[in-house]
Amino acid sequence: MRKTVPLTIVFASGIFMLAVFFVPHRRVQDTSQVLLEWDLVVWTCALFLSGLNLFIVNAKKVRRKERDWGYKVVLLVAFLTTLVTGLAWGVRAGTPFMFIYESMMRPLQATMFALLAFFISSAAYRAFRARTREAALLLAAGLIVMLGRIPIGDMIWHRIPVITDWIMSYPNMAAQRGILMGASLGAIATALRMLVGVERGYFGGEG
Amino acid sequence: MEYGTAQEPRQKQGILERLTAIDRRIIFVIIGVVVAVPVLYPITLPVLVSPPVQDLYDAIDELPPGSVIIMAIDFDPTSEPELYPAYLAIARHVFSKGLRVVALGYIAPGIPIGERALQIAAEEYDKEYGVDYVNLGYKTGMTVALLMMGKEIWDPYPRDHYDTSVEELPLMHEVHRLDDVALAVDFAHGVSPDYWIAYAGARFGLRVGLCATGVMTSQYYPYYDSGQLFGLLGGLKGSSEYEALIGAPGSATAGMTAQSLAHLVIMAFIIVANISYFIVRRRSPGA
Amino acid sequence: MDLTILSTWIAAFLTLAILSFLYKDNPVYKFAEHLYVGVSAAYWMVYYYNNAIVPNLIDRLVRDHRWLYIIPGILGLLIFTRLIPRVVWLSRWALAFYIGMGVGVVIPATVQAMLVAQLRATLVPIWTGNVGASIVNILVVVGVLSVLVYFFFSREHKGALGGVARLGIYFLMISFGASFGYTVMARISLLIGRFQFLFYDWLHLR
Numbered sequence: 001m002r003k004t005v006p007l008t009i010v011f012a013s014g015i016f017m018l019a020v021f022f023v024p025h026r027r028v029q030d031t032s033q034v035l036l037e038w039d040l041v042v043w044t045c046a047l048f049l050s051g052l053n054l055f056i057v058n059a060k061k062v063r064r065k066e067r068d069w070g071y072k073v074v075l076l077v078a079f080l081t082t083l084v085t086g087l088a089w090g091v092r093a094g095t096p097f098m099f100i101y102e103s104m105m106r107p108l109q110a111t112m113f114a115l116l117a118f119f120i121s122s123a124a125y126r127a128f129r130a131r132t133r134e135a136a137l138l139l140a141a142g143l144i145v146m147l148g149r150i151p152i153g154d155m156i157w158h159r160i161p162v163i164t165d166w167i168m169s170y171p172n173m174a175a176q177r178g179i180l181m182g183a184s185l186g187a188i189a190t191a192l193r194m195l196v197g198v199e200r201g202y203f204g205g206e207g
Numbered sequence: 208m209e210y211g212t213a214q215e216p217r218q219k220q221g222i223l224e225r226l227t228a229i230d231r232r233i234i235f236v237i238i239g240v241v242v243a244v245p246v247l248y249p250i251t252l253p254v255l256v257s258p259p260v261q262d263l264y265d266a267i268d269e270l271p272p273g274s275v276i277i278m279a280i281d282f283d284p285t286s287e288p289e290l291y292p293a294y295l296a297i298a299r300h301v302f303s304k305g306l307r308v309v310a311l312g313y314i315a316p317g318i319p320i321g322e323r324a325l326q327i328a329a330e331e332y333d334k335e336y337g338v339d340y341v342n343l344g345y346k347t348g349m350t351v352a353l354l355m356m357g358k359e360i361w362d363p364y365p366r367d368h369y370d371t372s373v374e375e376l377p378l379m380h381e382v383h384r385l386d387d388v389a390l391a392v393d394f395a396h397g398v399s400p401d402y403w404i405a406y407a408g409a410r411f412g413l414r415v416g417l418c419a420t421g422v423m424t425s426q427y428y429p430y431y432d433s434g435q436l437f438g439l440l441g442g443l444k445g446s447s448e449y450e451a452l453i454g455a456p457g458s459a460t461a462g463m464t465a466q467s468l469a470h471l472v473i474m475a476f477i478i479v480a481n482i483s484y485f486i487v488r489r490r491s492p493g494a
Numbered sequence: 495m496d497l498t499i500l501s502t503w504i505a506a507f508l509t510l511a512i513l514s515f516l517y518k519d520n521p522v523y524k525f526a527e528h529l530y531v532g533v534s535a536a537y538w539m540v541y542y543y544n545n546a547i548v549p550n551l552i553d554r555l556v557r558d559h560r561w562l563y564i565i566p567g568i569l570g571l572l573i574f575t576r577l578i579p580r581v582v583w584l585s586r587w588a589l590a591f592y593i594g595m596g597v598g599v600v601i602p603a604t605v606q607a608m609l610v611a612q613l614r615a616t617l618v619p620i621w622t623g624n625v626g627a628s629i630v631n632i633l634v635v636v637g638v639l640s641v642l643v644y645f646f647f648s649r650e651h652k653g654a655l656g657g658v659a660r661l662g663i664y665f666l667m668i669s670f671g672a673s674f675g676y677t678v679m680a681r682i683s684l685l686i687g688r689f690q691f692l693f694y695d696w697l698h699l700r
Contacts, residue, residue, distance in 0.1 A: 002583045002586070005587055005590075006586040006589070006590035007590070009590035009591050010591075010597065011594065012594065013590075013594030013595050013598060014594040014597040014598040016598060017594070017595055017597075017598020017599050018598045018601060018602065035595065036348075036350075036351040036355065037351065037550045037554070038563070038565060038566035038569070039348075039351060039591070039596075040347060040546050040550050041546060041550050041551045041566035041567070041570050042566055042573065042588050043348060043546075044347060044348075044542045044543075044546040044547055044550075044570070045569075045573040045574070046573050048543075048573075049573050049574055049576060051536070051538070051539045054531070054535050068524070071525065071528040074528040074532065075529070075531050076532065078529045078531075078536070081536075082533045083536040083539060086536065086537070086539075086540030086541075087540060087543065090544075091540060092369070093319070097540065100537075101319070102319075102501045102505070103500070103501035103502075103508075104504065104508060104533050105284070105316060105530070105533050105534055105537055106284040106287075106316070107284075107504075107506075107508045107688075107691070108529065108533070108534075109283065109284045110285060110287060110684065110687060110691075111512035111513060111688055112530065113286075113681075113684050114513075114688040117238060117469075117682050118234070118235045118239070118516055118685075120677065120678055121234055121238045121472075122231040124473050124477050124480075124678070125234055126231065128481075129481055129484050130481055134663055134667045135667075137668055138667040138670050138671040138674070139671060141668040141669075141670075141674075141675070142477075142671035142672070142674040142678075143474055143478075143671075143675070144671075144675070145671065145672045146675040146678055147470065147474065148675075149442075149444045149470075149676070149679055150463065150467040150679075151252035151253055151254055151467055152252070152471065155252075155253075161255050161257065165257055168428055169258075169432065170630055170633050170634060170637070172425050172668060172672040172673075173429055173431075173634065173637075174633065174634045174638050175641050175662075175665040175669035176425060176426050176427075176428055177429035177612055177615075177634075177637075178637065178640070178642050178665070178666075179641060179666075179669075180612055181638070181642060184608040184609045187600065188601055188604055188605065191596075191597040191600050191604075192597075194593055195598075202586065202589045202593055203586060232516065238685075239516075242686055243693075247693055247699060247700065285684070286680075288683045288688075289680060289683045289687075315538070315541040316537070345541060346545055347541065347542055347545040347546040348546060350599060354599070365549070401607075405603035405606070406603060408607065409607035409611065410603065410606070421677060421681075421683065425669060425673045425676055429612055429615070433611050433615030442676060442679050442683060443679065443683035443686070444679060458690065462686040462687075465682070465686045465689075466682055466683065466686065469682040469685075470678065470679070470682070473682075
């Protein structure tokens with residue numbers, strides 16, 4: 001029950017979805033649509049679990065009055081308020097939920113990522129050194145692309161954007177293709193191992 | 208959090224050593240000023256259009272009037288400054304050519320951003336909701352939705368973003384499968400282009416174009432080279448290129464002054480830091 | 495007070511609260527950070543509920559009376575056994591279904607869209623009749639192969655294999671440099687966006 005059932009489920013559902021790709025029969029395709037919906041429900045429940053877990057972990061910290069527990073109260077209040085407003089009043093424009101989105105979530109999300117502008121500049125200054133030939137190549141490509149992707153680059157020398165396009169289209173493209181093909185081979189191998197039950201990481205270390 | 212201030216006695220350090228161990232808050236201030244001032248006083252700089260953006264523009268421009276295109280909102284506020292201008296510029300281009308739009312997305316916080324751009328462009332070109340464009344909104348489970356759309360778009364999207372049944376939207380009566388769509392442009396800040404390419408593109412034969420954040424751009428060149436993407440727009444610079452192509456400079460073009468100055472300053476940081484590093488290393492090889 | 499103005503002021507306060515981290519970690523930043531985590535987690539849960547649980551489970555059962563949908567309902571509930579150590583193994587059934595479906599969908603998609611299409615695009619003529627185009631084609635083929643060799647770990651990177659792998663590293667470094675350039679562009683763009691919000695929408699300086 002603990003091992004055979006899940007391994008059988010992986011194999012059966014995996015083989016069926018593989019067959020869907022090759023068998024255009026209407027009944028097979030319709031069944032796949034239903035299974036995809038089921039898959040969506042299961043996936044969503046997993047995401048709910050993560051939300052619930054976040055709530056439980058932080059509620060425990062508040063109850064035990066652990067370090068920074070006051071901030072956890074902020075987190076829990078924000079969580080519950082957003083959840084209740086979303087479920088009670090919906091998510092259309094003009095609802096309390098959208099007010100929370102516009103006034104809090106949007107600026108918070110945007111500014112969190114905007115902070116990285118400062119950190120990448122600092123990192124570039126403090127750590128970006130041409131210590132080796134490889135690092136020098138990385139640095140040179142980075143500088144050319146940075147210059148080639150601003151209008152001033154073209155003003156300095158009209159060939160800089162052309163060189164940038166060349167770097168992007170050939171050496172960069174070739175390297176990224178190599179990474180993509182390597183990663184694809186890895187993904188296929190892992191997927192096949194899961195299908196036949198060799199890879200059991202999802203058992204949680206008890207496989 | 209610890210900040211990297213130099214703790215050694217400063218009087219013993221030369222200017223180069225001090226330069227390499229500068230408090231990073233000074234760098235933060237410089238970057239802040241260099242970006243803030245040009246945002247307040249932007250200068251319009253000439254924008255050169257790169258081939259991948261030109262290809263994106265041409266593919267849309269060549270479509271016969273009445274064709275339907277999907278504009279997928281797969282980004283959120285974290286990439287709004289980069290992709291909102293692209294969304295607005297392409298919506299303007301699309302409406303000016305008499306094309307029709309099906310907007311949808313797989314990142315919920317992005318939907319209101321795309322919606323705003325679409326409404327601005329629709330108002331400018333006097334386009335009617337439901338006839339010239341629809342917004343199907345957010346759908347959980349991208350793979351599932353795309354696979355379903357290959358067979359029947361109404362299945363994953365029985366109602367639009369405003370909770371109206373798609374049956375009541377005239378445009379949707381002509382759009383049942385991905386075959387009914389001329390092409391799709393994904394405005395993305397994550398892995399969504401992989402799904403568009405793999406499912407909508409490879410599996411159902413839809414032509415896919417991409418407007419990506421700067422961070423992602425380089426990794427999508429293989430798809431552009433192989434023809435799996437008909438065009439590729441990268442970051443704020445790409446957005447400014449599209450604004451130049453349609454002759455309507457917007458926030459991306461305005462941002463190019465700040466972008467240019469910030470790049471130059473960061474480049475100067477890197478060059479100064481490297482020169483200091485090499486001089487210091489030559490003085491004391493063990494360092 | 496107009497809600498739009500209130501919203502803009504709250505957004506401006508939170509923007510500055512996050513930016514205050516640049517000076518040092520502080521209570522205002524921590525407040526904004528925890529607010530962000532709480533709001534965004536619940537935000538997504540609301541959307542997941544409205545966009546998946548309601549149409550794909552509740553509506554199917556209650557409105558359409560499609561009783562087979564009780565199966566994903568049960569599998570979904572089994573996921574929550576992760577919180578009960580005694581029966582945690584039951585969650586594997588649900589995960590197994592999700593993984594099986596994923597595997598079945600991913601394999602053909604990866605082979606078709608990533609492997610075959612990319613391989614086909616790499617199989618270009620080495621000599622095209624034009625020197626420039628031929629050099630570029632050779633560069634691409636050599637680049638792709640050398641990067642693949644670099645990722646081939648089944649043999650030690652020595653001798654000829656090591657030389658090719660080193661060439662692969664050079665290609666990778668150029669690509670990472672290009673990515674760095676683009677990443678700088680992206681991050682600065684986001685900061686421009688925040689300043690545009692503060693100066694234009696909040697302070698109306700333009």
